[in-house]
Amino acid sequence: MACQQTPKQPQTAGHSCTPTQSRFSSQVSTTSQAKSTEVNKEGMVLIPGGAFSMGGDDDQAWRDEYPKHEVVIDSFWMDVHEVTNAQFAAFVEATGYVTTAEKAVDWEEIKKELPLGTPKPDTSQLAPASLVFVSTDKPVSLRDVSQWWQWRQGANWRHPEGPGSSIAGKENHPVVHVSWFDALAYCEWAGKRLPTEAEWEYASRGGLKDAVYAWGNEGLRSGTSKANTWEGAFPYRNDQSDGFYTTAPVQSYQANNYGLYDMAGNVWEWCADLYHEDYYKTLANKTTHNPQGPETSYDSNEPYALKRVSRGGSFLCHDSYCSGYRNSMRMKTTPDTGSMHTGFRAVVSAL
Numbered sequence: 001m002a003c004q005q006t007p008k009q010p011q012t013a014g015h016s017c018t019p020t021q022s023r024f025s026s027q028v029s030t031t032s033q034a035k036s037t038e039v040n041k042e043g044m045v046l047i048p049g050g051a052f053s054m055g056g057d058d059d060q061a062w063r064d065e066y067p068k069h070e071v072v073i074d075s076f077w078m079d080v081h082e083v084t085n086a087q088f089a090a091f092v093e094a095t096g097y098v099t100t101a102e103k104a105v106d107w108e109e110i111k112k113e114l115p116l117g118t119p120k121p122d123t124s125q126l127a128p129a130s131l132v133f134v135s136t137d138k139p140v141s142l143r144d145v146s147q148w149w150q151w152r153q154g155a156n157w158r159h160p161e162g163p164g165s166s167i168a169g170k171e172n173h174p175v176v177h178v179s180w181f182d183a184l185a186y187c188e189w190a191g192k193r194l195p196t197e198a199e200w201e202y203a204s205r206g207g208l209k210d211a212v213y214a215w216g217n218e219g220l221r222s223g224t225s226k227a228n229t230w231e232g233a234f235p236y237r238n239d240q241s242d243g244f245y246t247t248a249p250v251q252s253y254q255a256n257n258y259g260l261y262d263m264a265g266n267v268w269e270w271c272a273d274l275y276h277e278d279y280y281k282t283l284a285n286k287t288t289h290n291p292q293g294p295e296t297s298y299d300s301n302e303p304y305a306l307k308r309v310s311r312g313g314s315f316l317c318h319d320s321y322c323s324g325y326r327n328s329m330r331m332k333t334t335p336d337t338g339s340m341h342t343g344f345r346a347v348v349s350a351l
Helices: 085-095 107-113 180-190 197-205 279-283
Strands: 044-047 050-054 069-073 076-079 129-133 149-153 268-274 287-289 308-311 331-333 347-349
Touching: 044 197, 050 197, 069 197, 069 279, 076 197, 085 180, 197 268, 197 308
Parallel strands: 069 287
Antiparallel strands: 044 076, 050 069, 076 347, 129 149, 268 308, 308 331
């Protein structure tokens, strides 16, 4: 559960930037494969197919980003920016969909996936809720993420900071507090799908060979603001030199070479793949065509939790703690966990 302390700290694999809050069934079909001819591709850009080296590019990379391996990706269409509150609201209005964070937990169902004899949690843990970031008032040890994450009842995509908060005026901000299931449901409604982890990294690189960031190798703090991240001292002081404390409107920063915005920072983006910390080892010393991710999930930090991959970093990322805005950085989260720094974007196969 603890996040990165220093890039060179010994560790078993990658890390998580949010506590695990598994509350629902972890199994769901992922077979939505709509053809591009059936989809409105307005607001999407065609990513040309090609080959690239996938994996870590610098000494900040974690073990689960290695070994670097060759991948070939077919052309696909990708949303130029993260799905916004306005876009997600249109989906909800059309379908009546209720997100994971808006649902109470059915204890009789969830305990079927837990070890026999697991005690029933407090009623508050079963109420509709999601994870909200709350800054500390002083420096703290970065080993305990619960110091700045709060499990808050009433927090959801409509109320990002909990009861009393609103997305009014934030229609063009990325939707947050969406679980992997919620992202999948939106994609199926739109005739799209979630990107694979390989597609996401290929698109983020924008054709730049072995670049650390979506914009190249120039440091995040050099020159003009490049992404919405945390400036100052995490998690208690944000200088907001990039202009924003939490989410930024989509397309607030320069696009990469493929015309994609916010591939670094703003919010983490769900991918289709299961997470396995040793997955890249299975792809070593060969070229893989359109990898779909591992067949099983494994994270040695939480070996019994099924996890999905998310990519791109968020407004909370800082070099002292989480350099998630690197092209190769991998995040792993249980698919029913929502938080105020996680969203998504969709893709469509071009063939």
